[in-house]
Amino acid sequence: MSLSDPVRSGRVVAPHLVVRSQPVEGVAAQLLDHLPAEGGLSWVRRGDGHIGWGVAARLDVAGGNRFQDAMLWWQELVGAAVVRDEIGVPGSGLVCFGSFGFTDSDPGELVVPEVIVGRRGGTTWVTTISPASSLAGPPDLVTHEASPVHDVTFSDGARSGTDWSSIVADAIKRITAGELDKVVLARDLIAIAEQPIDLRWPLRRLAAAYPNCWTFSVDGLIGATPELLVRREKGLITSRVLAGTIRRTGDDAHDLALAASLARSSKDLEEHEFAVRSVADALKPHCKSMNVPETPFVLHLPNVMHLATDVAGVANNGASALGLAAALHPSAAVCGTPTDVARDLIGEIEGMERGRFSGPVGWMDAAGDGEWCIALRCGQADPHDARRIRLFAGAGIVAGSDPTAELAETNAKLVPMRDALGD
Ligand SMILES: C=C(O[C@H]1C=CC=C(C(=O)O)[C@@H]1O)C(=O)O
Secondary structure (H helix, E strand, O other): OOOOOEEOOOOOOOOOEEEEEEEOOOOOOOHHHHOOOOOOEEEEEOOEEEEEEOOOEEEEEOOOOHHHHHHHHHHHHHHHOEEEEOOOOEOEOOEEEEEOOOOOOOOEEEEEOOEEEEEEOOEEEEEEEEEOOOOOOOOOOOOOOOOOOOOOEEEEOOOOHHHHHHHHHHHHHHHHOOOOOEEEEEEEEEEEOOOOOOOHHHHHHHHHHOOOOEEEEEOOEEEEEOOEEEEEEOOEEEEEEEEEEEEOOOOHHHHHHHHHHHHHOHHHHHHHHHHHHHHHHHHHHHEEEEEOOOOOEEEEOOOEEEEEEEEEEEEOOOOOHHHHHHHHOOOOOOOEEOHHHHHHHHHHHOOOOOOOOOOEEEEEEOOOOEEEEEOOOEEEEOOOOOOEEEEEEEEEEOOOOOHHHHHHHHHHHHHHHHHHHOO
16 A cells, blocks of 8 residues: 555555754744645644645545544554654654544545754754664755635535525525524535745745734644644644634724623634533543633634634644544534534535635644644645635534624635735
């Protein structure tokens, strides 16, 4: 079986890798400046994080066992690797990047790059990863220009805005009839440029405009997400739950008033509570103690404000960051309540394939520490046409939702990607 064969179940043979992490000088202030034109992976926030390129090992997964298959493969890979890690922080040594589809049938992957450049709290390092038969030296770190993207036009994806609003109206009726409490419905837009899109261009703009989000690039999926599904670091588990949104106007005084109204909005508080409950319930079996604040705070982003709750817990077992992400996905921030009913309703009425949008995206190291966010505020590059990229946004629908307001909310959530691709 080739390393890139999709795995639906059973064991996959992981390669033997030799890994070395060592300190490095001369890393650019923006890690993304080192990304090569093709095959770049990234995970950056506030200047820290890591980027990578090349493929030392890769696993493609789909199906009901996708998370288990990925974890098994990663354990085998870690077990067979020879690692010399001179840095010793989460993210140094052997690391994979990955993303997973929203549904079991949407494909996802884990990718181990050949080169990783990392930065954490002032320490910078380079990790080289190669098959056991060849030990690569550290590469020369060069910076690259990204080609500006021009003349992008945006058009409806699977549904027009009007059609999507009527689907939302349907969902509200079904919630009111008692079929479910909450469902998250999404829509897509197609962006087409005159020339092939250099993904590094929108990526750099996202990282600059949304420094508090996690700016990611994995296999053609790029975005800047504000929602941390789970972080595991040395036995501490954290999750940032977002649900309940209001657009920003750009007028600070008015935005402060809007933030106060968001914090009091019973519709948004209800929507938020479903999401917090789903995360707290999924993490509970993995934590010996947990802190779930009773009241959300308002997270201010440049385009929108969200109700946010930071959940924290102390791990009571060895579940890896990916194992925890698997337990949490899909949370009610992207699916609904009850989960199964909401997932079925999404499949029935949403009318599009989400692919990896709203699935877990992130990274993990050999100790199982790592960060998995929810792939939001993102776009999927078309593998067959480098001029096209599909953008996504969704909104949580509860009984008190208004279809027109939900459409406006999705438009606000599309702003980061639209601006990043705009002139
Ligand atoms: C589904 C999305 O957002 C989720 C995360 C934060 C707030 C949300 C909301 O208020 O509806 C959504 O649950 C999206 O950005 O596409």
